[in-house]
Amino acid sequence: MTGLVVALLAAVVYTVGLTVEQRALHGSESISVNRPLHLARVLLGNPRWVLGCVFAALGSVGLIVSLGLAPVSVVQPAFAAGVACGLLVMTLVLGERITRGEYVALGLMPVALGLLGLSTADGGETGTxxxxxxxxxxxxxxxxACVAVVAFVGGRGRYVSAAAMGAAAGLAQGSAGLQGKGLGGLLSDHGLWNAVLPALLSPFPYLYALGWAVGIVLFQTSLQRSRASITAPVSNVVGNVFMVVAGTLLFGESLPDDPVLLALRVGGFALTLVVVVLVRGNAASAEADTSRKRAASLPRG
Structure with missing residues (x-):
């Protein structure tokens, strides 16, 4: 249960970071993955975006810690559910409208978290x-594969939607999450200070940086095209599925043996995936609405 609580606290911090990033991006120049130097200048030259990025990074560190405390099939869905739920709450607080489906998603998240929490009654095995x-x-x-597909589609002159780019970002960030699971295992096995040298000698921090860098470029581009409550759930759920399946297999974690606990684990995981179905149908209109707002707010030259 400790891992679940840490994951939820990390999700809160991460959500604050995403919200700050979103509001900074919606008032900045347009960015594109096809112009990496310009993209880096726009992002790093925006103090509000950098502040949001710091909060998001702190949330990611919390996720790494939680992955060393509980199975990935519990921690990752809980984190994704917490972020999605938090973003919808922030959307309401900021006075923006959300759809009926998003209200349903907001109501499903606590249920999903409850099921995941109950499924850890037998302790479970945490792979390190x-x-x-x-x-x-x-x-x-x-x-x-993520970079190649986006570059190929974009290079042929086809428009890559915010949701599709968010999905690619989710896969890249999911690969980074696997390295986070490895780092969390080192922390769990060796303790904080004793884990420093093994971590630096392992491929985990370097592959984490690679996946994070690719994921953030794709995600920030998708974030500017639409609001975070559309792009973030798509990114998180796609990354969620990838990381839970790959992480459970790669780290040798077993699902609960008890049929009831197994049903609770699977049910909680499935509910976190429902978010994509609920928000995807409104992605196009939200993206168009965001584009109109950005066009109206940017200075005319």
Whole structure:
């Protein structure tokens, strides 16, 4: 249960970061993955975006800690559910409208978290080590595939929607999450200070940086095209599915043996995926609405 609580607290901090990033981006110049230097200048030259990024990074550190305390099939869905729920709450607080489906998603999130929490009644087994070469191969292949597909589609002159780019960002960030799971395992096995050297000698922090960098470029581009309550759930749920499936297999974690607890775990995980179905139908209109707001707010030259 400790891992679940830490994951939820990390989600709160991460949500604050995303909200600050979103509001900073909606008042900035347009960015594109096809202009990486311009993208870096716009992002790093925006103090509000940098502040939001710091909060998001702190939330990610909390997620790494929680992954060393509980199974990935509990922590990752809880984190994703917390972020999605938090973003919808922030949307309401900021006075923006959300759809009926998003209200339903908001109501489903506490249920999903409750099911996940109940499924840990038997303690469960938390995997802390994985087959490193296999983990590296899966992670690198995923990141390369995300970049290649987006570049190929965009290079042929086709428009890549915010939701599609958010999904690609989710896969890249999911690969980073696998490295976070590895780092969390080192923290759990060795303690904070004793884990520093093994972590630096492992591929985890470097592959984490690679997946995070690719994911954030794709995600920030999608975030500017639509509001966070549309793009973030798509990104989080896609990354959620990838990380839970790959992480459970790579780290040798077993699901609950008790049929009731297994049903609770699967049910809680499934409910976090429902968010995509509920918000995807409104993605196009939200993206168009965001574009109109940005066009009206940017200075005319």
């Amino acid at each position: 080590t994985a087959d490193t070469p296999l983990l590296v191969g899966v992670s690198v292949a995923t990141v390369v």
